[in-house]
Amino acid sequence: MQKFFFSFLLLLSGAALAQDEYSGQGQVSLEFRQFEKDQSELTEDTNISIFSRIEQRYKSDPFEHVFRGYARVDKKDQNRSFVALEDAYFSAFLAEEYKILAGYKLFNWTATEAFHPADVINSRNFDSNLENLEKKGELTIEFEVPFFNGAMAFYYFPRFEEPEYPGERSRLSSVTLQRSVVVDGTDYTTNEYWTNQYGFRLTQVIMDADISLHYLNHIDRNMPLVGTTNYTTILGSLTPLTSQVTPYYYRKTQVGGTYQQVFGDLILKLEFAHRTFEQDTKVLTAKSAVLKSQGAGAYETKFIENHTEAAFGLEYVMSLPGGIDGNFFLEGNGIFGVDEVERQERSTFQRDIMVGFRLAFNDVMGSEIYTTLITDIERDSEYLINFKYSRRLSDNWKFDGGIRIIEAPQKNPAIKEGLEVLDGDSYIFTNLTRYF
Amino acid sequence: MSIKFLPLLTIISLFFAHPALSKETPEQKGLRIAKMTRDMNEGFKGETAEMEMTLIDAYNAKTVREMTSKVMEDDKEGDKSLMVFLNPKDVKGTKMLTHSHKNDDDDQWLFLPSLRRVKRISSRNKSSSFMGSEFSYEDLGSQEIEKYNYKWIKDGKTKSGEKLWILERVPKKKSGYSKMVMYVSQTKNNPVKIDYFDRKGELLKTATFSDYKVYKIGNKNIYRAHKIHMKNIQTKKQSIFSWKNRKLGVDHKDRDFDTRSLK
Numbered sequence: 001m002q003k004f005f006f007s008f009l010l011l012l013s014g015a016a017l018a019q020d021e022y023s024g025q026g027q028v029s030l031e032f033r034q035f036e037k038d039q040s041e042l043t044e045d046t047n048i049s050i051f052s053r054i055e056q057r058y059k060s061d062p063f064e065h066v067f068r069g070y071a072r073v074d075k076k077d078q079n080r081s082f083v084a085l086e087d088a089y090f091s092a093f094l095a096e097e098y099k100i101l102a103g104y105k106l107f108n109w110t111a112t113e114a115f116h117p118a119d120v121i122n123s124r125n126f127d128s129n130l131e132n133l134e135k136k137g138e139l140t141i142e143f144e145v146p147f148f149n150g151a152m153a154f155y156y157f158p159r160f161e162e163p164e165y166p167g168e169r170s171r172l173s174s175v176t177l178q179r180s181v182v183v184d185g186t187d188y189t190t191n192e193y194w195t196n197q198y199g200f201r202l203t204q205v206i207m208d209a210d211i212s213l214h215y216l217n218h219i220d221r222n223m224p225l226v227g228t229t230n231y232t233t234i235l236g237s238l239t240p241l242t243s244q245v246t247p248y249y250y251r252k253t254q255v256g257g258t259y260q261q262v263f264g265d266l267i268l269k270l271e272f273a274h275r276t277f278e279q280d281t282k283v284l285t286a287k288s289a290v291l292k293s294q295g296a297g298a299y300e301t302k303f304i305e306n307h308t309e310a311a312f313g314l315e316y317v318m319s320l321p322g323g324i325d326g327n328f329f330l331e332g333n334g335i336f337g338v339d340e341v342e343r344q345e346r347s348t349f350q351r352d353i354m355v356g357f358r359l360a361f362n363d364v365m366g367s368e369i370y371t372t373l374i375t376d377i378e379r380d381s382e383y384l385i386n387f388k389y390s391r392r393l394s395d396n397w398k399f400d401g402g403i404r405i406i407e408a409p410q411k412n413p414a415i416k417e418g419l420e421v422l423d424g425d426s427y428i429f430t431n432l433t434r435y436f
Numbered sequence: 437m438s439i440k441f442l443p444l445l446t447i448i449s450l451f452f453a454h455p456a457l458s459k460e461t462p463e464q465k466g467l468r469i470a471k472m473t474r475d476m477n478e479g480f481k482g483e484t485a486e487m488e489m490t491l492i493d494a495y496n497a498k499t500v501r502e503m504t505s506k507v508m509e510d511d512k513e514g515d516k517s518l519m520v521f522l523n524p525k526d527v528k529g530t531k532m533l534t535h536s537h538k539n540d541d542d543d544q545w546l547f548l549p550s551l552r553r554v555k556r557i558s559s560r561n562k563s564s565s566f567m568g569s570e571f572s573y574e575d576l577g578s579q580e581i582e583k584y585n586y587k588w589i590k591d592g593k594t595k596s597g598e599k600l601w602i603l604e605r606v607p608k609k610k611s612g613y614s615k616m617v618m619y620v621s622q623t624k625n626n627p628v629k630i631d632y633f634d635r636k637g638e639l640l641k642t643a644t645f646s647d648y649k650v651y652k653i654g655n656k657n658i659y660r661a662h663k664i665h666m667k668n669i670q671t672k673k674q675s676i677f678s679w680k681n682r683k684l685g686v687d688h689k690d691r692d693f694d695t696r697s698l699k
Contacts, residue, residue, distance in 0.1 A: 025528045055529070055549075086552075096689065099696075108553040132551070144696070151696055205695060208543065210556050260556045262541070267558055317558045319612075325564045362565040364491055364499050366524070395499070395524040435525030 026054040029433040031072075035171045036426050044169050049074040051431075055087075062093035068106070070134075079167020080127055085137040099144040104137030109201070109212065110271065111258035114354040114374060115311035115333035117273040118214065118256045121157075121199075123221045125164040127172055129404075130348065130384065130422075136161050150204035150211075157197035160219045160249065174421040177226070178246040182219050186280045188229055188248065195219060209261040216254040220277070223346050224249050225304060227285035238299040240284055250304050251278045269313035269331075279303040286415060307337040307346065320359075329356035329372070340378065348418050351378040365392040382408040382419045401430035466586030466603045469620065474581055476625035479656050482686035483507040485679045491569050492674040501567050508688040514538050514578055516693040521567075531698050534559070536578030541609075547698035554698050563612025569675040570641060570666040572612055575632075583608055592619065594628060613640070624648055624659040634670075641668050651684040658684060 029051040037045055053070040068087040074080035089103025110119035124133035138161055144153040162180045166173035181191050197218035204211045224247035231240045256273030282301035311333035318326045331354040335343045343350040356372035368390050376382035388402035405426045408419035416423075460468070489501040502523040508516045514536030521530045529549035536542050542559040562574035585606045592600040599622040606615045614637050619629040627645050634640040647662035664677040691697060 023529075025525065027526075093691070097691070106552045108551055110553065146691070146694075150694075203695070205543070208541075210695070262543075262556060262558050262560075264541075265558055265560050267556065315558075317561045319561055319563050323565050325561065362568050364493070364568045366526070366568060392524060392526060398526045433526070435528065 021059040022057070024054075024056045025436065026052065027433050027435045028052045029431050031429070031431050033427045033429040036424060038171065038424060042169065043171050043173075044076045045171065047074055047076060047080065049080060062096070064091045065089070066091075069137075077167060077169045079170060082125075082164060084125070084134070084164075086135065087137055089140070091142075097146050099142070101140065101142040101144070103140065105140045105142070106135055106137050109214065109258065111210075111260050111269040112271050112311050112313040112331050112333075113315075113329055113356065114313075114331050114372065115349055115352070116271065117309035117311055117333070118212075118258050118271045120216070120220070120222060120254060120256075120273065121218075123161040123163040127164060127166040127170055129386075134164075136164070147202065148204060149206060150202065153201045153203075155199040155201070157199070157218055158194060160193045160195055160197075161221075162193070163221055163247075165247075171425045171427070172422060174416065175226075175245055178244050180224070180247045180249055181229075183248050183250045183278070183281050183283075184219070185251070185278055188281050208263075209259065211257070211259055213257040214255070216252075216256075218252070218254075219249050220252045220275070220304075221249065223275075223304060225283040225285055225302065227283045227299075229281070229283055231284040231299070231301075238284055238301065240299065248281075248283050250281075252276060252304075265317045267313075267315040267317070269315065270311070271313075272308065272310040274306075274308045276306045277304040304346070305338045305342050307335050307342070309333065309335045309347075323362045325360040325362060327358040327360075329354065329358070331356075332377075344379065344418050349374070350376075350418070352376050367391045376408075376419065379408075379418065380411070384419065396435050398433045398435065399431070400433075401428070403428045462588045463586065465588035466605075467581070469588060469601050469603060470581045470584075470586045470605075473620060473625040476656075477658060478509065478511055480651070480653055480658050480684045481509055482688040483682065483684050484686050485682040488678050488680065489567065489569055489571070490676040490678075492676070494672040499568075501569070506686075506688060506692060508690075508693050510536075514542070514580055518693060518697065527567075533693065533695065533698055534577065535693070536580060538580045538582040542578060545695055545698060552699065554695055560610060562610075569677075570668045570671075570673055571664075571675055571677065574612055575643070575666070589617070594619075594621075598623060598628070600628070621659075626659050626661060639669050641666055643667075647678075649682075653685045660684070 031049045031051050033047045035045045049072050051070065051072045053068065055068040058065045066087045066089055069083065069085045071083040072080060085104045086106040087104060089101050089105050091099055091101035093099050107121040108119060109121065110116040122135035122138050124135055126133060128134040138157055139159045141156040142153055144151050160182050165177050168176045181188055182193060182195060184195055199214060199216040199218065201212060201214040226245055226247050228240050228242055228244065228246060230242045231238055233239065253276045254273050259270040261268045282303050284299050284301050287298060287300050311331060313329065313331035316328040320326050333349055333352055335346055335350045352374050354372055354374045359369045361367040371387045374384040385405040386402065388400060390398065390400035392398050406419065406422045408423040410416050410420045410423060484506050485504070487503050487505055491499045491501065500523065504520045504522065506518045510516055517534045519532045521527045531547040533545045534542050544557045544559040546555050546557050548555060562577060563572050566573055566576055585608060587604040589602045589604055592602050594600060601620045601622060603618045603620060604615055605618055607613060613632050614635050615633050617631040618627050620626065621628050629645065630643045631639055632641040644665045645661035648659050649662055651658045651660065660682065662679045662682065666675045668674065
């Protein structure tokens, strides 16, 4: 159905070709990634895929139509092959000022580079880069009005978009998951993806600062409880009646915001979100490593604890000899209001620091180096290093390649947690892209 | 005093009150000329253009960059501009929004189309190269006169006999240059040449402004150069900025220049 819709919109977009204010662009990339060997016959250590993205935009003031989507076809891992809509919407300005929009839309509410507590609208593809996961468009109705030096936007989201998970042959997969289940109050059996979700966002530019505040009531997309609701109690012990595990996504209310301010060569970035989850339904999950070490049972029933997540960032901009531009990044994040066990279950990045550096050589070919180190300050010996080099080959061709090193030795032989799931899954990658 | 002497007295007092005719320092004269040329260039309301930038390396190899721009005049605070990159294709759709300020650093935002992200950037680092060219962001950014100290050096003439004011311009705040020497046409009220001196005081680049066209906006004639040829004296590299389909007097909407317009 989604593929049909994608094709239909592509045709619709093509109809706008003859218009004056039409713009189109796209890319086709040959992607290659090679993981370090894991001695397992069940997973693919090599991925070769074709990634394509197309964007078309037609503007005839006050109306605008935008379409963008991407597709990936992997030669070795069929589960990596999928099509995603990012934007497919129509918008119009009413009475010059009031904007109304309907369709699929990609949001980016983040202020920082690596940690994104405020940027939670879109579902992600969890088989992409951890700190910048690919997104899927969200079906949206939006009404935006100007307000002082910014705008107020009201949102209605009628549908839960299911996140993409790595398949069983992916090195980034820890367990094969069933279709995602939406937990809406006490309802988790109908598993209806059509549901009422809504939100509000205020953005303001005040002198050198950009400020945003938001309120959301929607089905969470980033912190599922993985387990089952199909269980029983045998001799006082909780026992699952199925070996299949399912991600359960709970309805939550989120109040959050972002702040960015320029101080000369320094940019300060802040991002926060307080999340209140509906707690009417409990899911049977495997107990955490800490509880297991204390001799408790293998399973427990639970819901998601309310918590606050915050991130800060500093970006320092500098000019280096030879016309080179440098950007130095320092960022950190934390989940607060819950204990260490809950924190570690909620996110891979629960108390982490990122140090990064970007060098733009400002040459004709736009050569650039970007490297980051993310390390966990709560859990020992966990770090993620990313190094990427990119360079244009011509006006239309670009090459990028690099390495991602993931180190997170398993601390408890009974269970892998957080980044431990990806320990030993370091890989090198190259992408050759033709833009058009 | 008889009332018949009043017109004569008025003329005499106006004569001595006019700053151009009283004794003024080179700094005062430089600032006066800068203000006068600014006033002559104001009133364009809004501008749209397609731009092409040709990069020429020391071996004469050429690369072309393309972009479009919109400018909205704001004589209270500073102009607002939006630049959209079209070529090379990997940066197509990248937008840069600038809100200029007369006495403060400009506000700048970059829209990264692949991430759909609007990112605030620091405008302080103006000496960086613009898209790998010999132009820096400072060369292409707002040229509000409040940001510089001016000094008149002398009057001059071009080879074709066009009268010039030769001014020295020194940035008040952090800059990639120690000074600029401007050769300003007295008829076009715009530069025909600017020499840029690096922080060590050595000649770094020379920009030549040509292909001037005149636009009639209301009762004003406003000149705009359609070609700027920047030569880097030290590296021998060159860049040529040229304009096509330029329109002045365009009525832009405020919403075309707020951060919402970037998405």
